[in-house]
Amino acid sequence: MTAANDSGPVGFIGIGLMGTPMARNLVRAGIDLVVWNRTRERLAPLVDAGADAAASVDDVFARCPAVVLMLVNEAATDAVLERGTEAFARRVKGRTVVSCGTTTPAYAEALAAEIAAAGGRFVEAPVAGSRVPAENAQLVAMLGGDEEVARQVMPLLAPTCRATLYCGATGSGLRMKLAVNLYLTTTMAALAEATHFAAAGGVDLATFQEAIGLGQTASDLTRVKLPKLVAREFSPQAATSDALMNTRLVLDEAAVVGAATPMLRLAEMLFAETVALGAAREDMSAVVRTLEERASVSRSLSE
Ligand SMILES: NC(=O)c1ccc[n+]([C@@H]2O[C@H](COP(=O)([O-])OP(=O)(O)OC[C@H]3O[C@@H](n4cnc5c(N)ncnc54)[C@H](OP(=O)(O)O)[C@@H]3O)[C@@H](O)[C@H]2O)c1
Known part of the structure; x- marks a missing residue:
């Protein structure tokens, strides 16, 4: 099976408490990572580690077949994706969007449907563990979505995880x-x-x-x-x-x-x-x- 990052760099959006160590682990594992954060200064340690800072969210989606989101909540995810706009559909078309933040299952189900309608793919991958387990690559990711797509996403989360568990259809990982x-x-x-x-x-x-x-x-x-x-x-x-x-x-x-x-x-x-x-x-x-x-x-x- 091909991994979601076989055909290009991986995008990573949301360089916060969790996103920083997670993204750093991916870079250390040799993944070609393109990063973006609303507060740009937070990108500096990752750029030092070897990641490429994107100019904009559009830039991330234009360059990366798979984009990981580690955003604080549903509102932040909607804001970054510009959900409901023409930009949203253009960005996610042909892309695999991996949401690692914690949201309601209903939110993920609705977002997955909108991404599918625009020609993209969605996998939820909320994680158990906090900053220290993230730094030590000891998170447990619980994936929900189409099983084949979820299994393609697992290798790109593996460098920051102790385990990646497939839980079932969209919503199951979040439950x-x-x-x-x-x-x-x-x-x-x-x-x-x-x-x-x-x-x-x-x-x-x-x-x-x-x-x-x-x-x-x-x-x-x-x-x-x-x-x-x-x-x-x-x-x-x-x-x-x-x-x-x-x-x-x-x-x-x-x-x-x-x-x-x-x-x-x-x-x-x-x-x-x-x-x-x-x-x-x-x-x-x-x-x-x-x-x-x-x-x-x-x-x-x-x-
Ligand atoms: N911390 C934990 O122990 C932990 C463990 C497991 C799961 N989680 C879940 O993981 C997710 C991220 O948690 P975190 O602790 O990393 O949160 P965080 O430190 O608050 O960072 C969240 C990220 O969201 C971005 N963000 C917030 N509002 C935004 C907006 N309106 N537009 C664009 N970007 C926005 C922040 O950007 P700025 O830098 O610009 O503010 C930051 O990059 C949450 O869903 C949380 O429940 C957290």
Whole structure:
């Protein structure tokens, strides 16, 4: 089977927290990469690594048979593709568009239909893992779309992934990703709550970190997030605003499929409060700030 990048360079649009390490891994693997980002300065490290900076979105689509999008949300994806315009149809005709961002399955299904109508192909490939797993090429991509096209796309995502999983028709990869995110966001909130509880009771946090890390509680999440919680170092690997957006995407899909999600509702409330505290662009582990704020309010009420 031919890979999606056999017939020309690969385009990569969206050089953000995730897009930067992902694109860098593709360049390191020898893929001929053409990059574009709304904020042009973010392209510099990739150009240094060997990528070619495109002059415009049109330029990316004109040069690349396959274009990967790693954009923050649906609105950004629509804005970049200029969906609904003549430019959209011209760009995607004969192209394979690979969307790695997290959106609703319904959004992907509608976009896939519009791209197909314009003579292009669409594969969704949302990823599990945050900035550190991306830097270490340890993401898990969950692909949805036509199986043959998805399998052609896998080799071009492989250099940034631990695994590329085919999940089924368009929407299936995103439903898989949302299920993974439900587990991730509720676990993140629970880990922050446990750390807050331990700190409030005067537990030694270094030993707490060791106890979590040595037991059946250990995971990549605890290895990456617990040191941040203990050191109170909230530089973003996955931003709180993104965690909030993700909880809401899962809640929307839960309503569509009729699933009960009480833990997710609590996590959504906590991430929303954290954003309201001004921590939108801090790491999602900053959700601990909300627990501290609640504890401080209850203390002052009981005084
Ligand atoms: N961070 C994680 O841990 C993580 C993990 C798995 C999946 N995801 C998903 O991956 C996607 C990207 O996440 P991220 O953390 O990389 O987000 P991010 O750092 O906020 O970057 C997103 C990209 O979207 C671009 N963008 C935003 N609005 C735009 C607009 N209106 N027009 C054009 N470009 C626009 C940004 O460009 P500028 O540089 O110009 O702002 C940036 O390149 C999201 O869907 C997220 O849910 C994230």
